[in-house]
Amino acid sequence: MSTATLSIDLDALAANWRALDARTSCETAAVVKADGYGLGAGVVAHKLAQTGARRFFVAAAEEGAAVREAVGPGPMICVFSGHMDGDTGLIRNHDLVPMLNSVDQLLRHVESLPHRAFGIQLDTGMNRLGMEPDEWVALKDIALRQMPVLIMSHLACADDPDHPMNAHQLRVFHELTEGIDVSRSLAATGGILLGPDYHFDITRPGVGLYGGLPFDEAVPVVSLDLPVIQIRDLRAGETVGYGNNWTAKRPSRIATVAAGYADGLLRAIGSDNVHLFTQDTSCPLIGRVSMDLITVDITDLAQEPESLALMNTEQGVDDLADAAGTIGYEILTSLGARYKRVYKG
Numbered sequence: 001m002s003t004a005t006l007s008i009d010l011d012a013l014a015a016n017w018r019a020l021d022a023r024t025s026c027e028t029a030a031v032v033k034a035d036g037y038g039l040g041a042g043v044v045a046h047k048l049a050q051t052g053a054r055r056f057f058v059a060a061a062e063e064g065a066a067v068r069e070a071v072g073p074g075p076m077i078c079v080f081s082g083h084m085d086g087d088t089g090l091i092r093n094h095d096l097v098p099m100l101n102s103v104d105q106l107l108r109h110v111e112s113l114p115h116r117a118f119g120i121q122l123d124t125g126m127n128r129l130g131m132e133p134d135e136w137v138a139l140k141d142i143a144l145r146q147m148p149v150l151i152m153s154h155l156a157c158a159d160d161p162d163h164p165m166n167a168h169q170l171r172v173f174h175e176l177t178e179g180i181d182v183s184r185s186l187a188a189t190g191g192i193l194l195g196p197d198y199h200f201d202i203t204r205p206g207v208g209l210y211g212g213l214p215f216d217e218a219v220p221v222v223s224l225d226l227p228v229i230q231i232r233d234l235r236a237g238e239t240v241g242y243g244n245n246w247t248a249k250r251p252s253r254i255a256t257v258a259a260g261y262a263d264g265l266l267r268a269i270g271s272d273n274v275h276l277f278t279q280d281t282s283c284p285l286i287g288r289v290s291m292d293l294i295t296v297d298i299t300d301l302a303q304e305p306e307s308l309a310l311m312n313t314e315q316g317v318d319d320l321a322d323a324a325g326t327i328g329y330e331i332l333t334s335l336g337a338r339y340k341r342v343y344k345g
């Protein structure tokens, strides 16, 4: 068997949702876009619904349809991209709630699906999605008459608690929504950690549920075990991998394991201090990460391993992200489709 195993600990996922929920006195939703940050939106949403989540957020209507399949009728499924041309059937058939981003989307929604639930997304400074303040002020009375179920916005710098943008966006969000009797949501994982001023009625954590920063108290959710395909002995001076990138300084034993950048293990992780693990020993990743293979220096192991762990409690998504010069979000959502996925809990 030469397929790597990605293990997803659903009890850890549930524990992270509860821990984030315990940080606030309001409702905690769950963001399961991008196939549940790469871990399987259906399984993840089903577990979180059992744990108590009553509302899910996805990026696109197609993702919402898949989540509806998994959670059944009942939970609210909100779509960040709003009501796009061509979405009407999906929104109707799967009972989705679009977060409308513009006057065009509002018109499309009330014309094609009058009396069907929707929310409003406001831009408070990130300039990515949502109605501009001027647009909202002009549209507000008409929009409110259609009874939105949620008004939301998104913080651009919430992973940096000291960034002045946080307070600025909070002030703008208050100005745009004060006196309106509709549920409000501003905080994702980072916003929850900024404290109660940012919580409003509903929070929308994503990455923290999956064990990633900025939720530094998260329990790890993923582990990754890579089967060893071949082991060879090298003389000092021999080289390993593309570009002769690594040279043995001593007689060395090298293991080749089955996974590479085609499985989401970014080539850039090879340039830093990344290890693979047996139960009790860590072995350095050496040479370049190639498409399907990684090489590991196992000279110091007493026994030949059958597999080596690249992610475990010692080395998590954010450690690999640091090594690759990116963020845990990108590591999670890059994890390839080739792994055998094992869900625990």
Ligand SMILES: *Cc1c(COP(=O)(O)O)cnc(C)c1O
Residues within 6 Å of the ligand: 031, 033, 080, 153, 154, 187, 188, 189, 190, 204, 205, 206, 207, 208
């Ligand atoms: C992705 C996203 C979230 C979740 O963010 P995390 O940082 O993963 O918690 C919440 N709201 C919006 C609008 C998003 O795009």
